Amino acid sequence: MIDIDIHHPAVKALAALLVLILWRRWAPVSYWYLFVFPRKAVWLRWSWRHVASGCGLIKKRQRWWFTTIPGLVASTGVVRVKRRFQRVAVDTKPWMGLPKPTPNGFRITFHLLDGQVPDDYAKVCERLAHAWRIEAVRVVGSRPGRVTLQGITQDPLTHVAPAVPPTEPSGGWSADDLLRPIVGVLETGAAWRMDFRLIPHWINVGATQSGKSNLLNALIVGLSPQPVAMVGFDLKGGVELSVYGPRLSALATTREQCLDLLADLITVMGSRMLACRRHGVRDIWQLPDTLRPIPVVILIDELAELFLTADKAEKDQVTRTATALLRIAQLGRAFGIHLLLSGQRIGSDLGPGVTALRAQIGGRVCHRVNDPETAVMTLGDLDPDALVAARSIAPEMPGVAVITGADGRWYRARSGYVSTEAAERAAHTFADLTPSWAQVAASGLGHELPANGNPELAA
Numbered sequence: 219m220i221d222i223d224i225h226h227p228a229v230k231a232l233a234a235l236l237v238l239i240l241w242r243r244w245a246p247v248s249y250w251y252l253f254v255f256p257r258k259a260v261w262l263r264w265s266w267r268h269v270a271s272g273c274g275l276i277k278k279r280q281r282w283w284f285t286t287i288p289g290l291v292a293s294t295g296v297v298r299v300k301r302r303f304q305r306v307a308v309d310t311k312p313w314m315g316l317p318k319p320t321p322n323g324f325r326i327t328f329h330l331l332d333g334q335v336p337d338d339y340a341k342v343c344e345r346l347a348h349a350w351r352i353e354a355v356r357v358v359g360s361r362p363g364r365v366t367l368q369g370i371t372q373d374p375l376t377h378v379a380p381a382v383p384p385t386e387p388s389g390g391w392s393a394d395d396l397l398r399p400i401v402g403v404l405e406t407g408a409a410w411r412m413d414f415r416l417i418p419h420w421i422n423v424g425a426t427q428s429g430k431s432n433l434l435n436a437l438i439v440g441l442s443p444q445p446v447a448m449v450g451f452d453l454k455g456g457v458e459l460s461v462y463g464p465r466l467s468a469l470a471t472t473r474e475q476c477l478d479l480l481a482d483l484i485t486v487m488g489s490r491m492l493a494c495r496r497h498g499v500r501d502i503w504q505l506p507d508t509l510r511p512i513p514v515v516i517l518i519d520e521l522a523e524l525f526l527t528a529d530k531a532e533k534d535q536v537t538r539t540a541t542a543l544l545r546i547a548q549l550g551r552a553f554g555i556h557l558l559l560s561g562q563r564i565g566s567d568l569g570p571g572v573t574a575l576r577a578q579i580g581g582r583v584c585h586r587v588n589d590p591e592t593a594v595m596t597l598g599d600l601d602p603d604a605l606v607a608a609r610s611i612a613p614e615m616p617g618v619a620v621i622t623g624a625d626g627r628w629y630r631a632r633s634g635y636v637s638t639e640a641a642e643r644a645a646h647t648f649a650d651l652t653p654s655w656a657q658v659a660a661s662g663l664g665h666e667l668p669a670n671g672n673p674e675l676a677a
Contacts, residue, residue: 247321250371255324258371259317262326262350269349270311273342277331279310322407323352323369336360339367340627344603354405357627374407375618375632397513397556399440401433402617402633410631412437414515415503416624417581418551422560423596424585429617430560431458433583433633434517435641437558438462442648446513447658449483451476453523461642464649467514467658473535476524480542483516483555486659487546490553501552512653513554516546521561525568540571547578565591583631585619586611597628604628 242249270276282305313329328339336357339346343355352371359366397414404410412420424430441448447467450459456471463469470476490502490511502510518524525540527533546555559579566573576595584596590609597604597620607630608620617633 246372250321251319255317255319258324259319262317262324263314265349266314267309267311269346271309272349273345275331275334275338275342276309276311277333278307280305281308282306320368320407322374323371325358325366325368327364327366330363330365336365339365343367354630356406356629358406359625368406370405370407373405374403375405375615375630378403378617378632378634380635396444397441397446397515399437399444401436401440402631404623405630410621410633412440412581413624414513414556417622419547419557419579420559420581420583421564421576421579421596422558422583422585423562423564423587423592424583424619425562425588427613427616428585428587428611429619429633430562430585431638432617432636433585433619434519434558434560435636435638436633437517438465438641439636439644441515442644443651445651446515447653449479449514449516451479451516451518451524453520458519459517461638462645465645465652467653468655473524473532473539477535477538477542480539480546482655482659483514484542484545486514487549487553487555489659491549494553502554511554512658513556514658515556515558518557518559519561521559521572522563522568525572536569536571540569540575544571544575544578547575563587563589563592564595565589566595580622582622583619584608584621585617586613586615601628 238249238253241253267276310331312331312334315327315329317324317326330336340357343357346355346367347353347369350369352369353373354370356368356370357365358368398411400409400411402410414420422430422433438448442465448462448465450462450466450469452459452469452471453473453476454471456469459466459469460471468479468482470479493509493511494501494505497505497509499505502513505511524543525536527536543557547557550556557579559575564572564576572595582596582600584593584604587593587596587608590605593605593608597608600622604620607628611618611620615632617635619631619633620628621631623629
């Protein structure tokens, strides 16, 4: 039998090491706050001058120095002039505030030096991440003379909990969540909301098995319990969107049906425009609750199918389709009509209609893509670094995408896994909330409008 002296220093050290390993494994957040972050904060402050110099954030400033003893001021080199008080150039680093811990890292506010702007820090985020030995650094806020950076020590996108679809008829949503469904997690650890009230239209692109359809499932689950109408365009014969049929107010599966449904939507938009003008308001959100029309979210699967042409007749249809979509993108926000355009590929070769439409879409979601042009069409007008991040998404990370944030910057995000069966159950659970096409056309306008929609389009 081996006699172990529990008071031996080696045994105590081994026990302490085991406690730390278990603590880090089972309670990583408290381990970070209490054990790792204090050491990290001290190291960040101590090394900031060297990091700022390496990242090009140092500025030269003229200062007055006493030089009563030659060679006392090391930063000026050898003093060759015999003056007791002289003006010299010294390196000045941006002032760093106290690091503040977050569950996935820390936040630091810096005072900008003369001539610096927040974009100067955004351009060196990757350098800062390597210098600080962390996953990523992002600019998360700014105000005059200040910029706030967030350091991410552990990528929260590695393990995202699957979204749990609501099962109760109430849906568990509040008025503040209207048209703001949570679909996943941002790389900062915050919830990823697709806010149609703030960014009215979105593009969702991605290759097969990249997570594009999963995002659509998450959106269906988030919007189903809300008092909104969803309209589908699916030129795959309806195989993609028909499973959500009980929650769709209309579904178009052929090019002719798409044109008819777009014409009806434009008619609805025109009626809402007249209602707003009659009540002296700029958009439907300024109308009283009893008069406000039902918001409409248009879901288009495989946008490229709407713009492909085989003959002259189809070319005319494509032109009419592009014109209708562009009109909705330009005017729909004020009248509660929103777009979500999905596709595997979006390129300039589809025609000028796609390029013009993209210019009106503020929300961008780019999953892993097969060709660089799709990434350029989706993110190219935002930031070159966003393109690099999008093209570096690994195939084994489905659901990860580069998106535009409400602050105009780009972020990595990942949608929570929602199976097609779960989205289908949500559509059936809240089928009684699906407004008819007549309700979409006439709701909130104070009088009954004719339902111009083709009855064959009703889901």
